[in-house]
Amino acid sequence: MSYLEWAEAQLAELELLTSMFPSREELEITDQLALAEVRAFVEGSTGCPPSSRPQFLIKQKLDTTDVTVSCQYPSEYPSVLPEITVRCSSLSRAQQTQLHSDLNAYLTANCRGDACVLSAVDWVKDNVRLFITRSLATAPACKKESAPSQEVFSRLWIYSHHIYNKTKRKSILEWSKELGLSGFSMPGKPGIVCVEGPQSACEEFWSRVKVLTWKKIMIRHREDIPLDQRAEDSSTGQSIDSLRKFTGFEEAMFDPHGNRGNHMDLGQLYQFLNEKGCCDVFQIYFGIEGR
Secondary structure, eight states: OOHHHHHHHHHHHHHHHHHHSOSTTTEEESOHHHHHHHHHHHHTSOOSOOSSOOEEEEEEEETTEEEEEEEEOOTTTTSSOOEEEEEETTSOHHHHHHHHHHHHHHHHHHTTTSOOHHHHHHHHHHHHHHHHHHHHHHSOSOOTTSOOOOOEEEEEEEEESOBOOHHHHHHHHHHHHHTTOEEEEEOBSSEEEEEEEEHHHHHHHHHHHHTSOOSSEEEEEEEEEEOOTTTTTSSSSOOHHHHOSSSSEEEOOOOOBSTTSOBOOHHHHHHHHHHTTOTHHHHHHHSSOOO
16 A cells, blocks of 8 residues: 555544544544644645654543543554554553553454554453453452552663654653653653653553554663662651652753764763763663763
């Protein structure tokens, strides 16, 4: 298929979805500019393939729970699968991770090469109910006897082949803020993300990021520090905030250069890490000592 055929298929599916979910409470186009670019390309008012990729949310209410399906079209969709993330407050982090894995397997086996967002939404509606039912069936009758889990501080050092996409960069910033994580992200090639905070929040952040479409992404290094609950309130005890090396979360740029302006000055990155007291990770990332 050509770029025009891909764009035509994307526009046709979006128009179908708009007719099926007419209110903003059901369907929210989160990048109107990308949709306008696709429409202009299909209608022939511009000869350049769209530079942005349409992104939208489909919101469904199932019984007593709300489910949000976040979707973004790659340029080559529907020849490749869309990027789909599902949010459901009734599912645990582990259940959402398994749901994403099962959904991707279903789409890969049944929908590759075809417009598949409606199929994905139907699959999610059916299987979220199964996950919730399974969770209720296996829940212990009484939780009072279970020992409280120990709080753990985590710091994840994530490596990606590259981070260019504006929507992914925006999601990284928004998710870190939503989850109360500090750290930084460095776009370009390679892409680096560091998040720190409660272990559960770091794992939730990773579960969201890794299911997006990447050429390569991994946790290159991680630090996990159990907190002594008895000492946490004392002047000498460790707490989540006392272990942070970053204040808030930011996107860090270090003198971008190269033909596309997508390579950062690694010397400046090393100095940044050194100032934060974590320069050792530079060698873990790049296999050489920084300076």
